[in-house]
Amino acid sequence: MSERTSRPTSGPTSGTSQPYTYPLPAGAAQTVPGEVTLSDDPEGKTPAGRRRPVLLVGAVVAALALGGGGALAFQKLSGSGSQPAEVLPGDAYAYLRLDIDPSAGQKIAAVRFLGKLPQVKDTLDSGDPRKKLWELASKDASNACIAKFSYDNDIAPWLGDRVGLAVRPGGTAKEPNVAVAIQVKDDGAAKDTLTRLFACDKSGTPAEVRIKDGYAIVTPRGTGDATLAAVDKGSLAANPTFTQDMAALGEQGVMSGWFDMSTGAKELVKLGGASGLGTLGDMGTMGSMSTAAGAKGRFAMALRFQADYVELAGKVRGADAAKAVKGDGxxxxxxxxxxxxxxxxxxADQGIDAGWPAFEKQLQSLGSSGMGSADFVGEIEQELDIKLPDDLKVLLxxxxxxxxxxxxxxxxxxxxxxxxxxxxxxxxxxxxxxxxxxxxxxxxxxxxxxxxxxxxxxxxxxxxxxxxxxxxxxxxxxxxxxxxxxxxxxxxxxxxxxxxxxxxxxxxxxxxxxxxxxxxxxxxxxxxxxxxxxxxxxxxxxx
Known part of the structure; x- marks a missing residue:
């Protein structure tokens, strides 16, 4: 029995190239100018997962980089269907989405841009690159169990176009609290194949697979029920902070991501990384945001195409403690x-005023660690006959x-x-x-x-x-x-x-x-x- 349930989407479902708009929760207003243009496409094809969800994500990226133009050139230009954020928990602090069947405008722009690259141009009519990627992945797999799977028979019949990954609070360094949503066309086939794929991994604990609203939700063992319960309380797509941040970002192209630094910075430290988040964007624009942005605020980004270029665009919002610095380039x-x-x-002169206390502290810590005297700043001033931060402001x-x-x-x-x-x-x-x-x-x-x-x-x-x-x-x-x-x-x-x-x-x-x-x-x-x-x-x- 299929576990998929049909439900309306907030965007178009077929025959249109209109941008996708996340559904806002009842009573929430779209206050940020601009449209969310996360294009929403229904069925399609993406590379399949091997032993772990991260390999699926990597395969999708590779498909885009190595030959996704071929698929884009021959797929229909309409956009419809739900997004991974609609089936991932609203308490997530990090989100990454990949879509190899984006909006019509993105498809056309991608084909035009990728056609300028000889390595891609030669593959525009060479068939589905995802099959080749699956064959490479399964060929390189040391596990003979995985090599037995056929792309045509086991993967292609159910695989959709989109993948989303969410990271939630509460994980550990060994077991991060993650969930991967893989768009599927056949619920039963997807669950059966993914379950057998994950069972091939004898080195660790098999992942769990749940099906919800046209997506296979893959989670670490023992967290599947809790993840779906969290989605039922409110999906990421119904989180007004997330939706408004993505709306402010605009067109979200073939890849988009979102990170809540207020929660994520603390959580990533628990996971054993991100101790350097406080220095996010120390240069130029983010100079006045450096430490504050690492503790508070959100970051949204998108990889998108124009006919003449490919662009990675990002936006920081909500870092309230950081003051604006007027620029002129x-x-x-x-x-x-x-x-x-x-x-x-x-x-930079304005940024130095705001960021000097933190930077001075870092310099002094370098001195304490053996690079100089305990008064490392004073040592620099004496050696160069300068006064900090005043002379630094004059020089920059x-x-x-x-x-x-x-x-x-x-x-x-x-x-x-x-x-x-x-x-x-x-x-x-x-x-x-x-x-x-x-x-x-x-x-x-x-x-x-x-x-x-x-x-x-x-x-x-x-x-x-x-x-x-x-x-x-x-x-x-x-x-x-x-x-x-x-x-x-x-x-x-x-x-x-x-x-x-x-x-x-x-x-x-x-x-x-x-x-x-x-x-x-x-x-x-x-x-x-x-x-x-x-x-x-x-x-x-x-x-």
């Missing part, structure tokens, strides 16, 4: 057009930009430079000279000069002049696609892969060479959008 856009790679950090300024122009790197000293927009550029210039003197740097190793509120530093006088003259890097198509608008950025990075390709010609061959040639640029853009809130994007642009 336009100094990156005004670099010379021959720039190969560049990084800018804006608002309102904006700090590091740049490398295109070059062959055959000279003894590579060309590299920096420009600082400072509240006291002359003092910053004097500090550079003093630090060079105190550290024993050779005379003339750096050229540094002041122009108004800007300090220019470079390894050659010519490049210092180039930085001072500026340019229109931001007007290039590669920059616009990879980085986008930097007018409010706290941190931004740009790498021109065409120039990197020119640099490594003759040294990279075969697939690595063709892959590099198929890419155009990489960009990162991060901004503080309000007290306790921030966004970032990481984009890889196709050529």
């Amino acid at each position: 336009r100094e990156l856009a005004s670099l010379p057009a021959n720039t190969m790679a560049a990084l800018t950090i804006s608002g 300024g309102r904006s700090f930009t590091l740049a490398v122009p295109g070059q062959d790197f055959k000279s003894e000293m590579p060309t590299i430079g920096a420009k600082v927009v400072s509240s006291d550029a002359k003092r910053a210039d004097a500090l550079v000279g003093r630090i060079l003197e105190k550290t024993g740097a050779p005379s003339g190793v750096l050229t540094h000069k002041v122009d108004g509120d800007r300090l220019f530093v470079a390894t050659t006088p010519g490049y210092a002049d180039d930085l001072q003259a500026g340019g229109k890097l931001g007007d290039s198509d590669a920059f616009k696609l990879a980085v986008g608008d930097v007018s409010s950025s706290n941190a931004a990075l740009f790498v021109d892969l065409d120039k990197v390709d020119d640099l490594v010609k003759g040294e990279v061959h075969g697939e690595a060479k063709s892959f590099l040639e198929s890419l155009r640029a990489v960009g990162v853009n991060a901004s503080s959008t309000g007290n306790g809130e921030g966004t970032f994007t990481l984009r890889v642009v196709g050529d």
